[in-house]
Amino acid sequence: MGHSDLAGVRIIENDTYSIVAASQLALVASGTATLETALLGCPEVIAYKVSPLTYILGRMLVTGG
Numbered sequence: 001m002g003h004s005d006l007a008g009v010r011i012i013e014n015d016t017y018s019i020v021a022a023s024q025l026a027l028v029a030s031g032t033a034t035l036e037t038a039l040l041g042c043p044e045v046i047a048y049k050v051s052p053l054t055y056i057l058g059r060m061l062v063t064g065g
Helices: 016-022 032-039 052-063
Strands: 026-029 044-047
Touching: 016 032, 026 032, 032 044
Parallel strands: 026 044
Antiparallel strands: none
16 A cells, blocks of 8 residues: 555544544444444444454354354
8 A cells, every 4th residue: 555545544643532423434342432432423333353263153153054
């Protein structure tokens, strides 16, 4: 990815609530942040970090085998 691919991208720190409230979508780690994001009215995708074995077992349960 070259520098031109990042044109118009701004990195803002220490203003989490304003950023989330102004966002169209957020990728959020599971936990308190999911509740905060929901309360700010921002649609979200929740990410979980699991072990490979847990992923395989969960995948089997969701897909039926």
